[in-house]
Amino acid sequence: MEQSRLLRTLLLLCLLVVSFGRVIKLKHTDELPVYNHTLAKILVEYNAAVYESDLTELFTWTCSRCNGMTKGFEIIELIVDVQHCLQAYVGVAKDLNAIIVAFRGTQEHSIQNWVEDLYWKQLDLDYPDMPEAMVHHGFYYAYHNTTLRPGVVDAVKRAKKVFGELDLLVIGHSMGGAMAAICALDLTVHHDMRNVKVTTFGQPRIGNEAFASYYTHFVPNTIRVTHEHDMVPHLPPYYPYFRQKTYHHFPREVWLYNIGFGSLVYTVEKVCDRSGEDPSCSRSVMGSSVLDHLVYYGVNLQAETWNSCRIVSGPHLVRFTTTDHAGNIILSKDPGFTVHSRGAVLGETANVS
Template identity: 65%
Template sequence: MEQKSCLRVAILISLFAISCGRELKSAHKDNLPVYNHTLAMTLVEYASAVYLKDLTKLVTWTCSRCGDLTEGFEMIELIVDVEHCLQGFVGVAKNLNAIVIAFRGSASIMNWIEDLYWKQLDLKYPGMPDAMVHHGFYSSYHETTVRPGVLHAVKRAKELYGDINIMVTGHSMGGAMAAFCALDLAVNQKIQNVQVMTFGQPRIGNTAFTSYYSQLVPNTIRVTNYHDMVPHLPPYYPHLTEKTYRHFPREVWLHGNGSTTSSYPVEKVCDGSGEDPNCSRSVAGTSIFEHFTYYEVKIISGTPGSCKIVMDPRVADYSTQDLAGNFVLYRDPSAASVVEVKTESSTPSNFI
């Protein structure tokens, strides 16, 4: 089944291969963000951790991935949207002096790839005429329990730690959600100190949208990897003027250095167009494997597409749940009573 899905993706990419044509211009600020390798290595660990299924270890930050560059992270809220198989968390990284928001990618890449050529909608944000976005990515953040959970957690984090910076990250569809979250914080919540770094993110809007986005959330970097197929989707048609999907700047492309003795990739900082022809667009997007591994970090553990989670029943005392089964786990770093359970006694629960 997995081989068939990969074949279908490859066929889609072949059918919608992009031919040369007139480039569209996307307005953006000249002061593009500066790429920081250490920050990228840190945020990719958060983007990987949010995929974990053991919620007890995740909310207490005692998981196998909850160390190294992310050691000392204080979880505020862990949001689990059972209906849509979505997961995200908000907490504070003291070594970054920042609130970190991370989103998990889609459980099934094929779910949105099969629809992304027909579902584009007008973005009804103030002052953004002609901006259009991918319906599925937009809805995953705006029309689920994820958005209210994140906004509530950001408010709590600011009450506890003050007006510190916010860093938003995610992988794959989680990167798309991270971008919409950052724009929401900047436009609707009037928060200015928002920084975004995503990994393997697909395109999420048209040229008008990317122009507005790059002005409102200029401190954004998209990391792409080798022949990762997802950043090539939805396809970019340079000869179309309105509805073609387009990436916003700035891209950092990880690619081979031509050496047989070194496994470390070259980190190419791309231009400010969002569609640098010398970066990921210079190669065919044909790899699923390179979508799941960034900076030698395996992003997804276990079987992709599974929404099974594991949680100690006692953790439910620190959660709220709606009628659909969606829930939020809370952890208050300022209080003496926090979640303290023996993670080895966790009881599995299949939600989807």
């Protein structure tokens, strides 16, 4: 068993650039994605919708945020981990020819308290089968040890079985961005998913430089959007003089910031370098704003209230609802069927061309 473990370790290390057998450097690859402004604006609307607490309106895609550039989207699975106050959905966007997996950000009683707690999050978990890679266990467990993982994986597999090999767009805001990245890595490494693309908004750091290097190898098509002085992308702290032991972002960051004065202000969208820690992007300013964390591209990324994990659901969706012993909720339906707000099921499965 020891020989097998050693062989697996050596094979994984061959995937990365190793400096004197000690410090694993970020892999520079030509596969880093090209930033698409229009797609980012569409995806931020999808991410805003996951904050809806009315499960009936969200599942039937009739909520106030389920319009605009996301109109016509079809949810096939809505997962609510009541125990940990987490929420995600999986669905099909026919106009994008893609499956979308969206994760909600933190719903702590005070987002300020959650942000302050990020200052003290230590690297304390060895990422499985990735030597020297470390992450914070809270980010890892939020996806792997809750109802989110089995619900997401099952829904993605069902969607692919019906619609074929569509692109898989995994998105998340705040802590939801951390879960989105870990989910994308899981789908790629453990479930052999292809065409996985990630876009996160205001995502905190997840792991160390070794983890960032593995992540970049397996999920190169990732965009991390950061906004002005948003404090969360600065956390947990990055200490450049302790590269092996400190948190480290993976690429590619796109930093949104304003320039000009008065009525002449306009937004710059800067595509940052390959390092993940470009000192000329969000690291060039103080991370001091909660407001910049809650608004991206002019879209509000928070629930109606931050003081509770309020969930609303009507009786019309009982036939689609599964609840476990802990009270966690999964709303699920077959891909290609339309569920109206009163619970009626219409339509037939149709392929996306």
